[in-house]
Amino acid sequence: MNPTENKTICSSEIDVSCRVPLLALFGGAALWLVLGLALGIAAMLSFHKPDMFADCPVLNYGHAQAAANDLLLYGFVIPAALGVILWIFARLSQSPLALPIVPVVAANLWHVGVLVGTISILLGYSTGHPWLEYPRGASVLLFTAFLLVAVSAVATMGFRLNRELYPSHWFLFAALLWFVWSYGTANLFLVCNHPPRGVVQAVIDWWLTNNLLFVWLALAGVGIAFYFLPKIAGKPLASSGYALFGFFTLVFFGAWVGIPSGAPVPAWLPTVSAFAALLSIIPVFALGIIARKTVWGANVTCFGGPFCFIRFGMLSFVAANLLYLGEFCPRASRVLDFTWFNVGVTQWQLLGFAGMILCGAIYEILPRVMNKELPFTKLAKLNFFLFAGGTLLFVIPLLIGGVEQGMKLRDAAVPFADASAVALKFLRISTTGQLLVLLGALCLLLNILVMTIQWKLGLVKCVIAAVTAPLKTSEVKS
């Protein structure tokens, strides 16, 4: 099925059915993105001035960093991706969103969950498992909300007029399924009264981390890119068969990555992960090449528009994930383990790949859904340059600093303090990048916020107009 054929007469009707759920999901996501980046900067301040938050437990590094990471993933990436998935499914089905009230409720539940989780972490009630820090109350809310959105999305998919599935369907449907499965599993085992004994906890947490940061982001991000790229380029996806190959290799190999090679677990676990990481290079390249071939030769003028976002996102997808998989190579991991390299790669995956593609998609979707232009088109373009420059400035110093730190850590003759000090100067540059990304996120928030307010004012005006309109004579009782 060619998505360019989707513009049917009822496309505006489809867009209107998505309006409220998408505003609820995107608005909250943008707000959490801004908050998450601000918290991330606050966390890094501890490295510039160690005693900054010595009397302020809420913002100490251990609290702020975990909260900031979770805000980026659970606050921004997942709800924004869910919104885009709903819209894409409705468009691909050529039918309005099924059960439109369900995702609205879900969006609010989700945002409450993120709020509860963030406050809990800042107050010291984190579960202590990386990327699963939200305590039980918050994670139950998130899980329920995700299920509700998934129900609406799958119902919309079920109503599709054309029974044939488009590649985005596979990726996004698998993303819905896999999040429920992996997040549910991890919470059942780790955030319960009787967690399993010993180091299994860490194994399950590594499994979840990999499935969220690598597999889930890849499924959602690539699925979204495969919908928009052919539309923007005006050419069909090149090709569905290759996409199927990329999809299968991703889910079969990617889901086995995640156990670091030096981990204190039986040796078969890291060995399996190292092999899976080697094989996962195949889908990363395959999906990247498909995206490249799809837009190859297409004449798209793009100056900070959605196409730029998605193109940058796909480039980041290949680059960041190759670095990520490289970390599981035993030789590389001896240098890169426990350094800032890993932090840099994760932020690249979250902001450079998923964040970029989602921002592009949001800027593409919002004007259609609201049936009016973005209030600040120039800010939207500025957002791209701030995000692209900021992400690179944020991530690349961390990568280089991580390698240098790793080399020094590896040499027992170098005192530990020197190895840490090497990283510090890179952290200073990377905080500048973080600030740029934050400014970009403010552009996104401003656009969504003003659009929402304009829409609400319009609603109020409608109501006032309806109330104050002079009665028709026919309605007046004689």
Next chain:
Amino acid sequence: MKTGFSVFVAAFVAFGASWLGLVYGPLKQLGVAKETTVLQLGDKWPVQRTGAATLGLQVYRGNGCAACHTEQVHQTGAANVISITDLGSHKSSDLKDFITSLMVVPELMNCSNAITGNLAGWNGELPKVLYCGAQDTVVSLLGDKLKAVGVKTEPRVIATGTDIARGWGTRQSVAADYLYDSPVQLGNLRAGPDLATIGIRAPDLNWQLQHLYAPRSVVKDSTMPAFRYLFTVQKIGTLPAPDALVLPKDFAPADGYEVVPTPAAKELAAYLVSLKNNAPLYEAPFTPITAAK
């Protein structure tokens, strides 16, 4: 794709395989693990923590200490070491000649350079490391030959690697070490040093407390944030509090005030002191120095 059903089934199988392999498998293998025993001594391992230290793990978790500290020692290999502990009736120079004469033995030829290199410039200080390498045959052969002439030697197995060389542990961390930890706090960034054996390196509770209150008062170029919020600064009453910190002048509060750790700080310090992954286990063997004496 005419139907999505086959794609769905394939994805389901892929996810299910990963779940079985990386969740169910480890649960079956490690989730039912029981205490193991320390090599030679036969003591139970790991040692159950004290109450305060068990609570301290929760303080460690809540404050996100694992964001900057790992609790896992890596090793890259192991080596067989033989060292001379007693010369008997021999002089060191004679012994040197004797050992050099042994180098014609086929088993020793490969490492003759290493052994003679170790002996160069030796004036009889003990213990003297003769050989440190992979081959246990060299160790047993040298031991036998030297025993025959009345020289006492000590063979040992040691772990090697950067973490070991830094003094962060005597062996790598293994799954058994974390049996009583919940949540397991392995950590993934070494912005600060590894803590798997901090209880051996810094066993003093007061040192730990002072380090938490003012890291730079004990470690000059530390980058650790101070955790002053785990302490209360109070006016000294008729008698100073018994657990008040003794601080250097630059870090002490104003005159007439004292720094008292909160219960959380004491628990955290107790937890840190309890971190001692140093027992030789079947899966991580080494010869402890005390056992050989």
